[in-house]
Amino acid sequence: xxxxxxxxxxxxxxxxxxxxxxxxxxxxxxxxxxxxxxxxxxxxxxxxxxxxxxxxxxxxxxxxxxxxxxxxxxxxxxxxxxxxxxxxxxxxxxxxxxxxxxxxxxxxxxxxxxxxxxxxxxxxxxxxxxxxxxxxxxxxxxxxxxxxxxxxxxxxxxxxxxxxxxxxxxxxxxxxxxxxxxxxxxxxxxxxxxxxxxxxxxxxxxxxxxxxxxxxxxxxxxx
Amino acid sequence: xxxxxxxxxxxxxxxxxxxxxxxxxxxxxxxxxxxxxxxxxxxxxxxxxxxxxxxxxxxxxxxxxxxxxxxxxxxxxxxxxxxxxxxxxxxxxxxxxxxxxxxxxxxxxxxxxxxxxxxxxxxxxxxxxxxxxxxxxxxxxxxxxxxxxxxxxxxxxxxxxxxxxxxxxxxxxxxxxxxxxxxxxxxxxxxxxxxxxxxxxxxxxxxxxxxxxxxxxxxxxxx
DNA sequence: ACAAAAGTGTTGCATATACACCCATGG
DNA sequence: CCATGGGTGTATATGCAACACTTTTGT
Numbered sequence: 001x002x003x004x005x006x007x008x009x010x011x012x013x014x015x016x017x018x019x020x021x022x023x024x025x026x027x028x029x030x031x032x033x034x035x036x037x038x039x040x041x042x043x044x045x046x047x048x049x050x051x052x053x054x055x056x057x058x059x060x061x062x063x064x065x066x067x068x069x070x071x072x073x074x075x076x077x078x079x080x081x082x083x084x085x086x087x088x089x090x091x092x093x094x095x096x097x098x099x100x101x102x103x104x105x106x107x108x109x110x111x112x113x114x115x116x117x118x119x120x121x122x123x124x125x126x127x128x129x130x131x132x133x134x135x136x137x138x139x140x141x142x143x144x145x146x147x148x149x150x151x152x153x154x155x156x157x158x159x160x161x162x163x164x165x166x167x168x169x170x171x172x173x174x175x176x177x178x179x180x181x182x183x184x185x186x187x188x189x190x191x192x193x194x195x196x197x198x199x200x201x202x203x204x205x206x207x208x209x210x211x212x213x214x215x216x217x218x219x220x221x222x223x
Numbered sequence: 224x225x226x227x228x229x230x231x232x233x234x235x236x237x238x239x240x241x242x243x244x245x246x247x248x249x250x251x252x253x254x255x256x257x258x259x260x261x262x263x264x265x266x267x268x269x270x271x272x273x274x275x276x277x278x279x280x281x282x283x284x285x286x287x288x289x290x291x292x293x294x295x296x297x298x299x300x301x302x303x304x305x306x307x308x309x310x311x312x313x314x315x316x317x318x319x320x321x322x323x324x325x326x327x328x329x330x331x332x333x334x335x336x337x338x339x340x341x342x343x344x345x346x347x348x349x350x351x352x353x354x355x356x357x358x359x360x361x362x363x364x365x366x367x368x369x370x371x372x373x374x375x376x377x378x379x380x381x382x383x384x385x386x387x388x389x390x391x392x393x394x395x396x397x398x399x400x401x402x403x404x405x406x407x408x409x410x411x412x413x414x415x416x417x418x419x420x421x422x423x424x425x426x427x428x429x430x431x432x433x434x435x436x437x438x439x440x441x442x443x444x445x446x
Numbered sequence: 447a448c449a450a451a452a453g454t455g456t457t458g459c460a461t462a463t464a465c466a467c468c469c470a471t472g473g
Numbered sequence: 474c475c476a477t478g479g480g481t482g483t484a485t486a487t488g489c490a491a492c493a494c495t496t497t498t499g500t
Contacts, residue, residue, distance in 0.1 A: 001235075001259070003313055007274040012224075012231050013316060036224070051230040052314040056305040077303060080318055082279040090226055091275040093236060093318075095303055165452070182454070183490065190488090207452045207497040222369050223301065388479065405481070406463060413461085430470040430479045 014087070014094040015060040016047030016133070017075050018140030021103040022157060022170040026122055029137060030108060031129070032067055033117035038088045039130030041116075045137060046070075048114070049092070056095050068118045069109030074156055075099040077223050078143045079136070086132045094132075098140050100174075101156045145175055151221035152193060155214045163201055163209035164188065192217075237310070237317040238283040239270030239356070240298050241363030244326040245380060245393040249345055252360060253331060254352070255290055256340035261311045262353030264339075268360060269293075271337070272315070279318050291341045292332030297379055298322040301366040302359070309355045317355075321363050323397075324379045368398055375416060378437045386424055386432035387411065415440075 001008070019030040031043040046067055050059035064070045075097035082093045108118050121127070123141065128134065147153060148171065157170055168184050188194055192215060199211040224231065242253040254266040269290055273282035287293045298320035305316045331341050344350070346364065351357065370376060371394065380393055391407050411417055415438055422434040 001261075001272050001312060007276065008235055008272055009275065011234055011236060011273070011275045013234060013236075038224075049224050049231055050234070050305075050316075052232065052234045053230065053307060055307060056303065056316065080279065080300060080303065082273075084276060084278060089224055093273075093279065095316075163452085180490070180492085181452090182492085185453080187489085203451085203498090205499055206450070209452060222366055386479085403463070403465080404479090405465085408480080410462080426471085426478090428472055429477070432479060 010090050012087075012090055012092045013050040013056065013059070014047055014092045014131075015050050015056050015063060015097070016045045016094055016136060017060060017064065017073070017097040017099050018137055018144075019046050019064075019070075019073070019075075020098070020100045020123075020140075020144065020174070021120060022100075022173045023103045023120060025169055025173055027173045027176070028103070028120040028122055029126065030068065031119065031121050031126070032115040034130060035114060035116045042130035043121075043127050044130040045133045046118075047094075050095075060097060067112060067114045069112060070101075070106055073099050073101055073106065076153065076221065079139055081132060081136060083132065094136065096136050096140065098144055098153070099156065100144070100154050102159055105159055106156075147221055148174060149187070152214050153221065158214070161197055161199065161201070161211040161213050163211060165209060167194075167212070233313050235310075235313055235315045236273040236279065236282070237270055237315045237354075238273050238279050238286060238320070239268045239317055239359060240283060240287065240296070240320040240322050241360055241367075242269050242287075242293075242296070242298075243321070243323045243346075243363075243367065243397070244343060245323075245396045246326045246343060248392055248396055250396045250399070251326070251343040251345055252349065253291065254342060254344050254349070255338040257353060258337060258339040265353035266344075266350050267353040268356045269341075270317075273318075283320060290335055290337045292335055293324075293329055296322050296324055296329065299376065302362055304355060304359060306355065317359065319359050319363065321367055321376070322379065323367070323377050325382055328382055329379075371397060372410070375437050381437070384420055384422065384424070384434040384436050386434060388432060390417075390435070 021028050030046060032046055033043055034040055046064055048063040048067060050056055060075060064073055077095065078098050079096045080093065081096060084091060086092060086094065103120060110118055126137065129137065154170060158167065164185055167188065168181060171184065172179055194212045195215050197211045197213050200208050201211050202208050244251050253269060255269055256266050257263050269287055271286040271290060273279055277285065283298060287296055300318065301321050302319045303316065304319060307314060309315060309317065326343060333341055349360065352360065377393060381390065387408055390411065391404060394407065395402055417435045418438050420434045420436050423431045424434050425431050
């Protein structure tokens with residue numbers, strides 16, 4: 001390739017994550033309020049520009065830390081966005097990831113040097129977003145709902161132990177519909193996705209529940 | 224973003240397609256022999272750099288035409304590759320697509336201004352490729368085999384009519400294993416992926432076979 | 447005793463698999 | 474009549490959906 005061809009110049013890469021949680025039975029997405037132009041003061045998904053000396057995954061980890069103070073999040077690629085004018089600053093192609101985390105174990109920062117605010121938003125109370133993030137978020141929701149039974153995409157929502165009713169409620173919240181409890185138990189227990197830990201969770205005011213965990217061997221989703 | 228930050232400069236985008244066919248019952252991939260540096264004289268997948276005034280899809284169509292003279296191919300995203308040194312020229316992130324076409328209807332050019340040679344290679348007779356295309360090709364094969372029953376990814380392999388035995392042979396070639404013929408028929412005919420055209424193909428030396436076509440409404444694969 | 451949540455089985459239906467024979471055609 | 478390849482049905486197993494009652498615990 002001719003590195004001096006002007007058609008190759010001035011291209012950049014965005015990395016973005018639609019970062020979800022289920023908190024108090026509610027399906028939510030983490031948004032941040034931008035501190036800088038473009039789209040200053042607008043809410044967007046978590047992300048930013050990839051440097052030329054890092055992989056996309058490294059960039060996503062760095063941005064997650066810089067913008068909202070989160071580290072060690074697993075994310076999965078789900079799409080790529082390349083409309084020429086999706087950024088008003090320069091040509092930026094967005095690589096879009098999805099992640100689901102436990103909002104009690106992964107605490108975001110309300111303000112950082114790169115964002116003036118951040119918060120969990122109910123999925124049906126999302127304000128208009130900057131860039132093309134409205135569409136990207138909707139695609140991410142569709143992707144998550146489509147793939148939720150196909151792998152361990154909820155692993156980081158329950159990084160340690162969990163009871164089946166907890167997992168069940170997370171599924172129902174994300175899918176926004178009731179699932180049959182008995183069928184859900186059978187399906188999950190017959191999969192090799194989760195395993196019994198032998199431990200019991202004593203719950204005040206409730207019957208005790210068995211504790212499960214995600215199995216170590218990752219069952220990957222091919223995007 | 225600070226457009227003058229040197230960390231944002233000098234990034235480029237590759238678009239690549241692992242372009243497959245089934246020809247004479249053999250699963251093959253289209254490779255081209257590079258005319259220019261880097262990797263001059265090496266075989267690679269079809270692709271090239273994306274310009275800053277076109278979408279990735281436009282770039283892929285243009286490269287497909289420039290490098291091997293093919294137009295109007297449908298391709299699907301399957302992965303992204305961002306190792307920093309995957310190109311020796313500059314930082315290039317590769318967006319990788321997959322496509323399957325009818326080698327009798329889509330004729331490639333042996334030589335173009337951008338490639339000194341091109342050819343279909345048996346999938347198990349692929350020479351060492353330039354860039355990281357060996358890995359990308361292997362990922363593409365895995366993806367295709369994983370998704371082959373989930374959508375119309377073979378639509379362009381049979382752009383018009385086809386008989387069920389023809390489709391059956393394509394599946395077996397790609398999967399590299401025998402499928403039960405009766406079960407294959409039931410599965411495909413019960414799906415709404417293909418439909419009977421009412422036409423019959425008279426075949427010299429064989430029993431006539433019904434002709435089918437892919438249905439219009441595309442059943443999309445969420446990548 | 448009652449309220450709240452955990453836990454458990456069966457049946458019917460749809461889909462996937464395994465498997466063998468008949469039919470049409472050309473030579 | 475035979476070789477080639479197209480076309481078909483049945484039986485079994487497995488996965489999915491619908492459905493209600495019992496157990497534990499705290500109040």
